[in-house]
Amino acid sequence: MPSVNPDILRWARETAGLSAEDAAAKLDLKDARGVTGAERLAALEAGEREPSRPLLVRMAKHYRRPLLAFYMAAPPTQAERGEDFRTLPPEHSIAQDALVDALIRDVRARQQIVREALEEEDAAIRLPFVGSMTMRQGANAVLASIVETLNLDLERYRRGTNRQPGGFAYLRHQAEQAGIYVLLIGNLGSHHTSLDVETFRGFALADEVAPFVVVNDQDAQTAWAFTLLHEL
Incomplete structure (x- = not known):
C-alpha cells in the first residue's frame, strides 16, 4: 500500500472547513500523555507519523473525500465553482x-x-x-x-x-x-x-x-x- 502524502491530509481537512481542533474531535483523536488530539493530528499532517487505515476511513467520512483521494501524489487543483452570484458577509461560515x-x-x-x-x-x-x-x-x-x-x-x-x-x-x-x-x-x-x-x-x-x-x-x-x- 503506498504511503499517504501529509499535504493531502492537510488539504482534505482545510477544504472540509475544519480547524485542527474540530477535526481531531470528529476523528476521535483524544489527548494522551500530555499531547492534545489537535497536536497528534498536526504530527500526521507534518509527516511525522503515518495514519492508520481506520483513521483514514474516518477522515474520508468526515472530510467528505473518497478514500483513494488520500493516496494521490499531490492535492488537486481547486475545482472551478463557476459564476458565483452570492453576496456573503465577511464572517460567513x-x-x-x-x-x-x-x-x-x-x-x-x-x-x-x-x-x-x-x-x-x-x-x-x-x-x-x-x-x-x-x-x-x-x-x-x-x-x-x-x-x-x-x-x-x-x-x-x-x-x-x-x-x-x-x-x-x-x-x-x-x-x-x-x-x-x-x-x-x-x-x-x-x-x-x-x-x-x-x-x-x-x-x-x-x-x-x-x-x-x-x-x-x-x-x-x-x-x-x-x-x-x-x-x-
Whole structure:
C-alpha cells in the first residue's frame, strides 16, 4: 500500500472547513500523555507519523473525500465553482462553504452518470436553449425565452398547489419536460449537514445534454419557485 502524502491530509481537512481542533474531535483523536488530539493530528499532517487505515476511513467520512483521494501524489487543483452570484458577509461560515463544495461535487457526479446513461442508450438530445442567452440581452428577453422553452401558462403557475405553493410543482414539471433535472437538496444525507439558506439557495450546472438545477429545500417552500426561476 503506498504511503499517504501529509499535504493531502492537510488539504482534505482545510477544504472540509475544519480547524485542527474540530477535526481531531470528529476523528476521535483524544489527548494522551500530555499531547492534545489537535497536536497528534498536526504530527500526521507534518509527516511525522503515518495514519492508520481506520483513521483514514474516518477522515474520508468526515472530510467528505473518497478514500483513494488520500493516496494521490499531490492535492488537486481547486475545482472551478463557476459564476458565483452570492453576496456573503465577511464572517460567513467556511464550514458551510465546504458543504456547498461537497454538494456540488456530488451533483456533478450524478450529472455525469445521467449523461453517460443517456449517451449509452442513444437517448442523448442536445438542448438548444442551454447557453443560448447572455446577460447583455436583458431580463425581459431571458424571461421570454424561459416562458417559450418551458411552455409556461401564467395562470396555471399562479394557481400553484397547497403542498408546494407558488407554482413550484408546475414549474418543476415543465422544466423537467424540457430536459432539465431539478433536485430539492438541503443537506448531504443527514440533518447534521444541513445547508444554511444564507450560504446556498440554489445553483445550476449547465450541460447541453443533462442540465441540473438544485434548490435548497431548507428554504421556505414559497421561495422554491423564485430560486428555480433564478437558476433557469
